Amino acid sequence: MTTQTVEYIRYRIPGDRSAEFLAAYTRAAARLAAAPQCVDYELARCEEDFEHFILRITWTSTEDHIEGFRKSDLFQDFLAEIRPYVGNIDEMRHYKPTSVRGTGASVPSLYDWAGGADAFARLTDVFYAKVLKDDLLGPLFADLPPEHAGHVALWIGEVFGGPATYSERQGGHSHMVAKHVGKHITEPQRRRWVNLMHDAADEAGLPADAEFRSAFSAYIEWGTRLAVYFSGPDADRPAEQPVPLWNWGAAPPYQP
Ligand code: HEM
Numbered sequence: 681m682t683t684q685t686v687e688y689i690r691y692r693i694p695g696d697r698s699a700e701f702l703a704a705y706t707r708a709a710a711r712l713a714a715a716p717q718c719v720d721y722e723l724a725r726c727e728e729d730f731e732h733f734i735l736r737i738t739w740t741s742t743e744d745h746i747e748g749f750r751k752s753d754l755f756q757d758f759l760a761e762i763r764p765y766v767g768n769i770d771e772m773r774h775y776k777p778t779s780v781r782g783t784g785a786s787v788p789s790l791y792d793w794a795g796g797a798d799a800f801a802r803l804t805d806v807f808y809a810k811v812l813k814d815d816l817l818g819p820l821f822a823d824l825p826p827e828h829a830g831h832v833a834l835w836i837g838e839v840f841g842g843p844a845t846y847s848e849r850q851g852g853h854s855h856m857v858a859k860h861v862g863k864h865i866t867e868p869q870r871r872r873w874v875n876l877m878h879d880a881a882d883e884a885g886l887p888a889d890a891e892f893r894s895a896f897s898a899y900i901e902w903g904t905r906l907a908v909y910f911s912g913p914d915a916d917r918p919a920e921q922p923v924p925l926w927n928w929g930a931a932p933p934y935q936p
Pocket residue numbers: 817820821824827828831832835836850855856859860863865869870873899900901902903904907908
């Protein structure tokens with residue numbers, strides 16, 4: 681379970697002080713941004729009652745906040761900015777996130793955006809046809825059963841937010857990692873794998889918008905580098921863990 685903690689500070693600021701309050705917090709926030717104990721922060725204003733503000737700060741842990749940030753020079757600078765409003769605080773406490781969390785359906789998964797199971801099946805079919813003809817990769821994949829491409833499609837589909845079929849039927853994360861152990865994948869082979877995957881994405885008609893391809897590309901880069909690591913002599917066996925769940929990242933889906 682994460683050690684992160686969320687601090688909520690609720691303020692009630694009279695309307696005639698709200699502009700100076702926001703200006704002070706804009707300056708104070710630079711200290712939060714510089715604090716290694718701070719994960720993220722957000723000051724929100726109530727829409728129904730303009731006098732109410734809530735500052736949410738995620739800390740790496742409660743201890744890091746109290747023993748680290750509170751005892752640092754950054755805190756002194758932060759406090760100097762917001763001291764005039766300390767008397768306006770209604771609540772200031774740490775909350776531990778529970779398992780009740782998630783995202784809504786306002787943003788489509790990468791899986792749905794790509795076109796679901798059919799799209800990933802097309803992708804890996806085109807990809808492995810190329811791989812088998814490739815001088816660097818062909819020998820590595822020559823004896824693999826024909827189901828291999830389908831398994832990789834299930835994996836990528838699950839990573840991109842599709843059904844958890846690889847986890848339920850194909851052995852999940854540890855099985856996938858184990859398949860790469862001892863393969864001694866070289867950097868030129870990895871780079872070829874990346875190139876062929878991008879060619880296959882074009883040929884299989886995966887969405888070509890900048891946002892999808894940015895997320896796709898990031899995953900392929902990350903995944904292939906891990907494959908190289910786990911295929912090498914120095915790899916530590918990973919702890920049992922769920923299949924990674926990839927998302928849009930910095931570029932959310934573009935919807936005209
Ligand atoms: C994002 C990157 C990658 C993903 C998502 C991926 C995915 C997978 C999956 C899911 C399997 C297991 C299939 C099954 O359950 O039957 C697998 C096996 C395999 N992968 Fe990868 N892989 C990646 C990178 C690479 C790279 C860079 C190489 C080599 C250049 C590679 C070579 C292989 C080989 C040879 C196997 C088959 C091992 C065996 O069954 O004996 N993979 N991969």
